[in-house]
Amino acid sequence: MTPDIETLGIAALFGPPSPARDHTDARIMAAAAGIGFMAVRNFPGDDWLTPDKRAQLLRIFALPDAEKQKLLRWNFDRTKKNVYRGWFPLQPTAVSYKEGIDMGPDLAHAADISACDDPLREPTPLPAEEALPGWRRAAADYYRAMEAVGNALMRSIARGLGLPEPIFDGYFEHGISTLRLIRYPLRDANAGVDTSGPEFSIVHKGETRTIIGREHADSGFVTLLAQDGVEGLQAKNLAGEWIDVPPADGTLTVNFGQLLERWTGGRVRATRHRVIAPKTVRFSIPFFYEPRVDAEIAPLPLSDTEPFEPFLYGDYLWDSATNFVEMSGIKHLRQPRRAGKRQWRLACTR
């Protein structure tokens, strides 16, 4: 029996056209159009997928609270200017019980430090080098490694859809991918939060488990997730049942975002997923591969798909991302750019 979620070696995506690459493209498209999840291994940069290497990035969680507070964003500390990038603290009454940091392309590409007034392109607050020696460099290397995997998958998806291989390329130049580091601690039983209701708790293999990552679909194009060895992630399969997405060293879990679902007229599935509490603290490292803010998303030349009204990626992303609890209270800080597009382009593109 074929497992629900396949593990694919993707080395062929980094080489010239070959039967092996065609085969990989077809398997990726089958996962994208089916369950919407897969695991990938065997690619340049896969040496990152060991506990030791991930620990280099996760060191940030050992910083003293005072250092983490310096990175907070505006919705958690009104003295801060950053509203989209930066630290989100635990919110004990929320279903999602996690803290972490969202980092943008300026982490990895110095020229991407943006002077424009779009919060989606604001610089990322990062810990001082003295506080975490070597950390910035490691995080930047990881960001670039994931961008390369995202790029290879993006081209594979173009081929898999029967479209010209470079059709998406231009949209991803100066993309605004997000590298997120997450820590889910054990829930504090004394926090006075009633977790007994169905919003907070589910039964898994006869055991009651609290939900620590609320059910959602990702917003972007494709998500590359390093799970760090601890179970808890679940995906909704085609029958509407929750299935476990087990972690495995040496692999990245891949799922597809709502942008790609919309862009392909539903050919690709943005599968809903959630995280249930394991018995230990859990860390994860998602990388959301995303196009540029001003990418104009219009129907692709695909047959049998419904046309849609073109939109700007940044407008769509802001509307979607600001519904998540860690982004609460910021929706009013950015207006859609559709109407004033020309003027805004002049200010923001290089």
Ligand SMILES: O=C(O)CCC(=O)C(=O)O
């Ligand atoms: O922690 C995980 O395994 C999943 C995280 C996730 O789904 C997300 O951040 O979008």
Ligand SMILES: [Fe+2]
């Ligand atoms: Fe997600």
